[in-house]
Amino acid sequence: MVRDITLGQYMPGRSLVHRMDARAKILLLLAIIVFIFVAVNYMSLMLITLASMLVVLITRISFRLYLKSMKVILLVIVFTGILNIFYGSGQVYWEWGVIRITEGGINNAIFVTIRIATLVLISSVLTFTTSPTDLTDGIERLLSPLKIFHVKVHELAMMMTIALRFIPVLLEETDKIMNAQKARGADMESGGIIKRVKALVPVLIPLFVSSFRRANDLAMAMECRCYNGGKGRTRMKVLHFSKADVIALVFFLVVFAGVILCNIYFPATVR
Amino acid sequence: MSVIKVKNISLTYGKGTSFCKTALDDVSFEIEQGEFLGIIGHTGSGKSTLVQLLNGLLRPDKGRILLNGRDIWEKPKQIRQVRFKVGMVFQYPEYQLFEETVRKDIAYGPKNMDLPPEEIEKKVEDAARFTGLRPELLDKSPFDLSGGEKRRAAIAGVIAMDPDVLILDEPAAGLDPLGRDALLSEIKNYHDTRRNTVLLVSHSMEDIARISDRILVMNKGKNVMLDSAKAVFSRGRELESMGLRVPQITRIMMLLREKGIPVDTGALTVEQGFSEVLGCLSQKHSAPVRP
């Protein structure tokens, strides 16, 4: 069922990671992602992966939930992993026609797999430990310098908040409409691509109609609660950097330095 | 003869995850051909899951559902045939309308059944008549209809498939008293004319009491009662312990009886309650029965 997808859902808690400022989390996430790709040998990759795992442990969120979010893109991981086996050079282990499995290929595959997995893991940490509002608030603040170029930062952030709020609602609705049309004999599981696309029309039209109705209602509800854009707005949760952010920052600066040192002292396994 | 036989079905959602929830637990019962069955139970009692199992939108983990003596999952590829025979009207069905005209929308089900055009046309018109849709509405866009008319158009879309069993989940939700009464009497009329089996799921005991032959009571994933409306409502205290509310008139009768007034606690409508009270008043000097 569509509604079983729980990608990036906020899990309330009081861990060190939960208490970090959303802006710090977003910036650190970006830096970690960069360093995942900076790492070019097993030593440095291990360092950044273990550091990420440590963060996961600190969040005190069941590892099963992380696995679940990983499951969604498992196919991508496996696919790119396998694909990479056949690229690369070095000692040839197995050969059949043009297909060759080489030492470099296997290394590539392992690297790509670990990199993507770590990336998903650490991104999940951000979405699991940061409430949607904090997240969009953080993005809004980080992007606020763009206001000089007349970018509507507040409006963008509000759109994100609403999108995050209504994605699950619309997924559930899709599920309901699909069931209703199936009950009228809609066949969505068989036939060629054109037939399948056509079978979606009875689902998409009601979905659009109901989205507009919801948007109308929501706009009215927001008006009732005196929404008037970003001007003069305050926030209940004020973002401020705290000890948790300093600890995280220092920790990852050490990790990043370690990655660079490992890259220098050990030979590169991948290009 | 029973049209649907439910044998020991169980269903658990989200098995193996932390969100695991048992929706139905070893449910068995039979529905007679041509009966009007009311299904009650509060939110989360499993009644919505149950009706979705009956037309093959969900598949049970355990147990079997027999439709006219045959397991509906005997040939999973042909489950659509089961859905044509067991028509399902969901809550707020007006949200499924999508065609350019009401006529086309009602015809969507029959079209999926690959019926010849003349037959589809006839079924559409019959269905529109049963739900009280005026013929001139058929060529309008469904989105231009009023709320009550949209509801009727959507119900007609299921009736047009001419199912053996028609299931309606809260068909009157959100309608005002008059709209509700009109819709329910149209459903009743459909049932009386076609002699089909109708299943009505509702929170409103008043509505269920008025039109059902028998009532199935669901509680915590189990079927706890299946009996005539009168017999079910005479067990008012038990229903209340399940978080269900009996009609106000039945409660009044219950409380009167607890005070020693010899009224029938199975009274379901104001008229019945009224005649019970009149009966007591006419013989008010006779000794009260023991409560």
Next chain:
Amino acid sequence: MKEFIKVKDLYFKYEEEDGQESDFALRGIDLTINKGEFVAVVGHNGSGKSTLAKHFNAIYLPTTGDVTVDGMNTKDDDRVFDIRKKVGLVLQNPDNQIVAGVVEEDVAFGCENLGVPPAEIRHRVDEALKAVDMYEYRQHSPDKLSGGQKQRVAIAGIIAMEPECIVLDEPTAMLDPRGRDEVMETITKLNRENGITIILITHYMEEAVLADRVVMVDQGRIFLDGTPREVFSRVELLKQHRLDVPQATELNYKLRGCGFDVPDSVLSEEECIEAIMKLIKG
């Protein structure tokens, strides 16, 4: 009692997109709502009751006539936010009026728009959530709540703005009986304990019985205005206007019609039973 909302000779017509003239949805409404009152506005679907509700906080503006809130005319552009601060509106569909993905953050939304200082918002949000008995769910996602709970969160979002009046437009129409009870309990408590003026739009007569005053609307006009007891004694008139009465009221009405000595109108099971017991014993 102090006058709070005053509706004077209100006519209202929806503007059609294609320039077509439509009928008046409201035709000559005169209504005064006092501070601290609990008023139920009843009427069938399409009677104009919801259209009227949206005039109380300047979502709709009168085509002719005036609506004033605490002396401010809703047509006065500069006072719109002052009016909405005083009069909150809760809509029918609980899903569509929750903005944020966490309960407490949604409740804070209105205060944030008003520019209330952060510490004060925190305090108000906690108090509002306690008032609707949803405090323990403050960190939850609204998607995981029941309809009644969502509706109570929506009410908390309005309470946090500290309004003097809450208008609820069929808040229970999409809820199951339990959710309906939860919402009605909350509304009654807010009126009795916090002194908030309540205007409840509904077609459930069991709910209207709980109000101090019932206003019956049909065809954009007011037909009845009085205490529940007065209004519910007019069973025939209510039925003519496509409305029901509670079964207890109807039973009593039938007995009275037969010449039995019962009160003019009863509102609850208890009153009905008392009346019948009196007949039988007396």
